[in-house]
Amino acid sequence: MNLAEKQTEFDFKIRRKGDPHFLLMRSGVITTPHGRIETPAFIPVATRATIKGVSPEIMHSLGAQALLANAYHLRLRPGEDILDSAGGLGRFMNWNGPTFTDSGGFQVMSLGVGFKKVIAMSVEESSTAEKLAPKKKEQLAFIDQDGVTFKSHLDGGILRFTPEISLEVQHAIGADIMFAFDELTTLLHSRQYQVESLEVRTHPWGIRSLQAHAELTKKRAKKPYQALFAVLQGANFEDLRRQTARYLAHAQVDGLDFDGFGIGGALEKERLAEIIGWCADELNSADAEEKPRHLLGISAVSDLFSGVENGVDTFDCVSPAREARNGALYTPSKRINIKNAKYRADFTPIDDRCDCYTCAHYTKAYLAHLIKSGEMFGATLATIHNERFILQLVDNMRKSIQNGNYQEFKEQFFANS
Numbered sequence: 027m028n029l030a031e032k033q034t035e036f037d038f039k040i041r042r043k044g045d046p047h048f049l050l051m052r053s054g055v056i057t058t059p060h061g062r063i064e065t066p067a068f069i070p071v072a073t074r075a076t077i078k079g080v081s082p083e084i085m086h087s088l089g090a091q092a093l094l095a096n097a098y099h100l101r102l103r104p105g106e107d108i109l110d111s112a113g114g115l116g117r118f119m120n121w122n123g124p125t126f127t128d129s130g131g132f133q134v135m136s137l138g139v140g141f142k143k144v145i146a147m148s149v150e151e152s153s154t155a156e157k158l159a160p161k162k163k164e165q166l167a168f169i170d171q172d173g174v175t176f177k178s179h180l181d182g183g184i185l186r187f188t189p190e191i192s193l194e195v196q197h198a199i200g201a202d203i204m205f206a207f208d209e210l211t212t213l214l215h216s217r218q219y220q221v222e223s224l225e226v227r228t229h230p231w232g233i234r235s236l237q238a239h240a241e242l243t244k245k246r247a248k249k250p251y252q253a254l255f256a257v258l259q260g261a262n263f264e265d266l267r268r269q270t271a272r273y274l275a276h277a278q279v280d281g282l283d284f285d286g287f288g289i290g291g292a293l294e295k296e297r298l299a300e301i302i303g304w305c306a307d308e309l310n311s312a313d314a315e316e317k318p319r320h321l322l323g324i325s326a327v328s329d330l331f332s333g334v335e336n337g338v339d340t341f342d343c344v345s346p347a348r349e350a351r352n353g354a355l356y357t358p359s360k361r362i363n364i365k366n367a368k369y370r371a372d373f374t375p376i377d378d379r380c381d382c383y384t385c386a387h388y389t390k391a392y393l394a395h396l397i398k399s400g401e402m403f404g405a406t407l408a409t410i411h412n413e414r415f416i417l418q419l420v421d422n423m424r425k426s427i428q429n430g431n432y433q434e435f436k437e438q439f440f441a442n443s
């Protein structure tokens with residue numbers, strides 16, 4: 027089988043490119059075997075093949091074009107074989123559109139200290155092993171040059187993730203877009219550690235992911251093609267970000283190359299735009315301009331603007347749903363805490379300009395009551411609002427790029443906020 031031919035089942039076309047203010051910005055269409063994604067787009071996270079408390083039909087009505095699930099969680103439960111037997115992730119969860127899975131690396135490597143941007147890890151058999159942070163919690167993940175060994179958060183059993191295992195799991199889960207297995211570094215790691223991480227782990231792991239992907243694509247030739255994105259690391263260092271973009275853009279195994287790129291890892295918020303700009307610029311120079319770019323785990327409003335302006339096509343993040351469940355609700359001007367006493371008797375919607383189901387039918391007072399009482403319906407209503415807020419914002423960015431009035435849209439958005 028000709029793998030390069032199979033690869034054409036996945037496609038990305040740029041429709042509109044550049045803007046006098048933002049040369050790297052673009053809008054386009056990703057085509058997958060399960061449908062299209064108009065970009066830029068926000069991809070809500072359905073960690074365990076569900077957005078907690080909200081049905082796929084509602085997510086569709088909120089404007090979600092695709093959903094992203096988590097390979098680590100689905101491997102632990104129900105097991106990737108169940109998703110494979112069901113006909114893949116989309117069919118399993120009754121989502122009739124494109125799907126993504128992440129490689130599992132982020133969850134595996136952050137097991138010791140939770141889901142923070144700054145994550146401490148220990149490295150075995152490494153000449154530059156560094157003790158980087160006080161270990162208050164038990165270390166649950168250990169990295170070596172071949173992969174990561176970790177303790178299951180469900181039953182404490184010892185498990186292993188390698189590029190080959192991650193790709194096997196992701197192929198069985200069956201999402202349209204998958205990510206290569208990489209090492210997640212943190213801003214606490216030294217430059218020397220970042221260099222070693224790229225050379226000894228992230229780059230070879232990228233090639234091994236591509237190799238496993240080529241073999242699995244051949245083996246599963248009758249299944250729809252699943253695209254594989256490389257992950258660009260390199261923290262805050264321009265030369266490392268550019269080097270990794272160049273290296274992975276040129277990587278090829280059996281005529282198969284990466285279908286797109288994830289920008290991941292340690293990002294200093296103040297320098298987010300600059301860092302993404304380096305990656306985008308380097309990908310353009312490496313003849314990889316016509317491949318989609320995904321910014322991993324980002325949904326803060328200012329970061330979405332920075333990402334889009336610097337050539338990011340898709341974003342994912344758990345925050346809109348997670349914060350909603352905790353009572354943090356998004357409005358154009360600020361994030362409000364619905365549990366605050368001042369909302370107890372506030373009979374207005376969360377945002378009177380919002381077009382979501384929650385704002386059309388329910389008041390802040392009712393939401394405050396539900397969230398404080400731990401009622402499931404409160405989490406559902408709050409999640410609907412936050413997901414709609416972010417989906418609509420990115421949709422409006424896309425429309426304004428297509429209409430050539432992005433700058434106007436942005437000024438208006440911040441003037442109203």
Ligand SMILES: [Zn+2]
Pocket residue numbers: 376377380381382383384385386410411412414
């Ligand atoms: Zn709303």
